[in-house]
Amino acid sequence: SGPVELSVCDVEALNGALVLSGTFPAGSVLTVTDSLLVATRPTPLVYLPGSQSSPYAPVLVLSGLRLVRSVLVVSDVALVTVMTGGRTVVVDGAVLELVGGGVALDAAVLGGDVALYASARVVASGGAVLRVSGSQVYAAHGLVFDSGVVANASAVVVNGNAGALADGALLVLRGSASFVSGSWLSVRGNSISGRLLSVPSYPRRADLVQSTLTLHGNTGSGPVVMDGTVALGGAGRRFVVGCLTLNGQVLQPMEYRSAGIIGKFRSVACDVCDTDVRCF
Numbered sequence: 001s002g003p004v005e006l007s008v009c010d011v012e013a014l015n016g017a018l019v020l021s022g023t024f025p026a027g028s029v030l031t032v033t034d035s036l037l038v039a040t041r042p043t044p045l046v047y048l049p050g051s052q053s054s055p056y057a058p059v060l061v062l063s064g065l066r067l068v069r070s071v072l073v074v075s076d077v078a079l080v081t082v083m084t085g086g087r088t089v090v091v092d093g094a095v096l097e098l099v100g101g102g103v104a105l106d107a108a109v110l111g112g113d114v115a116l117y118a119s120a121r122v123v124a125s126g127g128a129v130l131r132v133s134g135s136q137v138y139a140a141h142g143l144v145f146d147s148g149v150v151a152n153a154s155a156v157v158v159n160g161n162a163g164a165l166a167d168g169a170l171l172v173l174r175g176s177a178s179f180v181s182g183s184w185l186s187v188r189g190n191s192i193s194g195r196l197l198s199v200p201s202y203p204r205r206a207d208l209v210q211s212t213l214t215l216h217g218n219t220g221s222g223p224v225v226m227d228g229t230v231a232l233g234g235a236g237r238r239f240v241v242g243c244l245t246l247n248g249q250v251l252q253p254m255e256y257r258s259a260g261i262i263g264k265f266r267s268v269a270c271d272v273c274d275t276d277v278r279c280f
Contacts, residue, residue, distance in 0.1 A: 001025055002024050002025060002027075002242070003024075003026060003027030003028045003029070003070070004024050004025060004028040004029075004030070005028070005029050005030075005052045006028075006029075006030045006031070006060030006068075007030075007031045007033075008031065008033070008035065009031070009032070009033045009034050009035065010035065010271060011035040011036070011037070012017045012035065012036045012037075013035075013036070013037050013038070013059070014038050014039070014040070015039050015040060015043070015044075015057075015134055016037070016039075016043070016044075016059070017037075017039070017043045017048065017058055017060070017061055018032065018037065018059065018060050018061070019048060019060055019061040019063060019156050020062050020063070020065055020072065021046075021059070021061075021062070021063040021064050021065055021093070021120070022064065022066070022138075023063070023068070024065075024066070024067055024068070024070045024122040025068070025070070026068050026069040026070060027069060027070060028067070028070035028071075029070065029071055029073075030070070030071065030072040030073070031072075031073045031074075031075075031078060032060070032072075032073070032074040032075075033073075033074075033076050033077065033078050034075045034076050034077070036077070036078045037059035037060065037077070037078070037079050037080070037082075038059065038078075038080045038081075038082065039057040039058070039059050039080070039081045039082070039083065039086065039088075040057070040082045040083060041057060042054055042055045042056070042057050042083075043056075043057050043058060043059075047065070047163065047247065048159045048245050049152065050107075051055040051063055051092055051093075052092060053087065053090040053119075054121070055085075056081075056083075056085060056086055056087035056089050056090065056114075056117070057081045057083045057087070057146060057171070058081065058086075058088060058089060058090035059079050059080070059081060059088060059089070060074065060079055060088070060090070061089075061090045061091075061092065061254060062089075062091045062092075062093075062096060062103070062120075063090075063091075063092050063093045063105045063211045064088070064092075064093030064094060064095070064120070065091075065093070065096050065097070066095075066097040066099075067097070067098050067099070067101050067102065067103070067128075068099045068100065068101070069099065069100035069101050069102070069126075070100075070101045071101045071102060071103070072102075072103045072104070073103075073104045073106065074103075074104065074105045074106070074108060074126035075104070075105075075106040075107050075108065076106075076107050076108070077108050077109070078107070078108070078109040078111075079108060079109070079110055079111070079112075080110075080111040080112060081111070081112035081113065082097035082112070083112075083113070085113050086112045086113045086114070087112065087113065087114045087116075087117040088110050088112035088114065088115050088116065088139070088197070089105070089110065089114070089115065089116040089117070090116075090118075090119070091117070091118035091119070091120045091122070092115055092118075092119050092120050093119055093120050093142040093144040094120060094121065095121050095122075095123055096118065096120045096121070096122045096123070096130035097123050097124075098122075098123070098129075098154070099125055099126050099128060100125075100126040100127050100128055100132060100237065101128060101129075102124070102131065102154075102195065102279040103129075103130050103131070103163050104131045104133070104143065105130070105131065105132045105133075105135060106131070106132075106133050106134050106135065106138070106152060107133075107134045107135060108132075109135065109136045109138075110137045110138070110139060110163075110175050111138045111139060112137060112139050113139060113140045113142075114139060114140065114141040114142075114144055114183060115137045115139040115141065115142050115143060116132070116143040116144065116280060117141075117146065118145045118146060118147065119146055119147060120147060120260075121147040121149075121150070122145060122147075122148070122149045122150070123150045123154070123158070124149075124150070124151045124154035124155075124183075125151075125152040125153060125154055126152075126153060126154070126174050127153055127154060128151075128154040128155075128270050129154065129155045129156075129157060130149075130154075130155070130156045130157070131155075131156075131157040131158075131159075132157070132158050132161060133157060133158070133159045133160050133161065135157075135161045135162075135163075135195075136161070136162055136163045137161055137162075137164075137165070137170065137192070138161035138163050138164055138197040139163075139165060139166070139167040139179075140165065140167050140168070140172040141165065141166075141167055141168040141172070142168060142169055142171060142172065142194070143158065143170065143171050143172065143190075144166055144168070144172040144174070145171075145172065145173050145175075146174050146175065147174070147175050147209070148173070148174065148175030148176035148177060148178075149173055149176075149177050149178070149179075150176065150178045151178070151179045151180070151184075151185070151211075151252065152180050152181050152183065153180075153181045153182050153183060154183050154184075155183060155184040155185070155186065156179075156183075156184075156185050156186070157184075157186045158170065158171045158186065158187050158188075158190065159187070159188045159189050159190070160188070160189045160190065161190045161191075161192070162190070162191045162192065162194055163193070164192065164193035164194065165192060165193065165194030165195070166194075167194075168194070168195065168198065169194065169195035169197055169198035169226070169227070170187070170190060170192050170194065170195065170196050170197065170274060171187055171196070171197050171198070172198040173198065173199050173200060173206060173228075174200060175200065175204070175228070176192075176200070176204065176207075177199055177200055177204075177205075177206040177207065178206075178207045178209075179184070179206070179207065179208045179209070179211035179212075179213070180207075180208075180209040180210060180211060180234075181209070181210055181211070182210055182211060182236075183208075183212075184211060184212045184213075185206075185208070185212070185213045185214070186212075186213075186214045187209070187213075187214065187215050187216075187218065188214055188215075188216045188218065188277065189216075189217045189218065190217075190218045190219070190220075191218070191219040192218070192219065192220050192221075193220075193221050193222055194220060194221060194222060195222050195224060195226065195227070196215065196218050196220045196225050196226055197215060197225070197226035197227075197228075198226065198227050198228055199227070199228030199229065199230060200228055200229065201224070201227065201228045201229055202229050203233045205227075205228070205229035206228060206229065206230050206231065207231050207233065208230065208231070208232050208235040208237050208238075208239065209232075209234040209237060210233075210234040210236045210237055211236075211237055211238075212237070212239075212240065212258055212276055213230060213238070213239045213240065214240045214276055214277055215239075215240070215241050215244070215261070215272065216240060216241065216243050216244075216268060216277050217242075217243045217244075217247075217277075218243075218244055218245070219244075219245040220244075220245070220246055221245075221246065221247050222247070223260075224246075224259050225244055225246055225256075225259045225260055225261060226259075226260045227260045228262075230262065230265075231263070232263065232264060238266060238276055239263050239264060239265040239266065240265065240266050240268055240274070240275070240276040240277060241253075241256060241261055241265040241266070241267055241268070242267050242268035242269055242270065242272075243268070243269065243270035244256075245260070246259055248277055253267040
């Protein structure tokens, strides 16, 4: 079958869910724009057959989704779950697989106990991009990937977001976090009341092989900017850090370790044009 074009716009819904699942053919374009989705109670099972996410009242569900050289763009939407323990955006099933193309959540307002919760493993390859940018996040927990992220020549981008977190971090990677073959993990230009990044802790770690982690231009609060362990391997691997503000104070490179930044990093100042920061 040929590519699918699906557009959802100007939708206002209470206690329902938008669910995307299955494999979409190459060249498909899925968009969700200018919509307001709110949940105040568990999502009816009729919307989520076979899913384990119904009790958490999600309003957007990506269930066993596989995008091959296709894109899902969610922009200019407000997604809110008003329920204790609620998960506003859910990625479930076994795997979210992105082969080229990708998923973008741009200029959204996310509210709930957990803004995004992925129980599925995320596997990205072939230049795929998973992006959350220009959004407002007001939640107890931010973007939580509970079963790991594996990126091969792909990117995970969390840039230009603002908001407040009661607990946890804006981006939380649990389980395995592996970035190989020129992949990129970018956490840049965010202004959050709370922690910016949490990666697996010893004995696990975030592995970057011939890949780059950029943690730059962020403002956060609390005891540390990030937690967890970053391990670099292979030629061309980089951990780039700089221009960080914590509790209203601009951090100096000598203070990074006490702010939770553990690993061999390269420091880049605020206004420097650097290929690993902003001059792509």
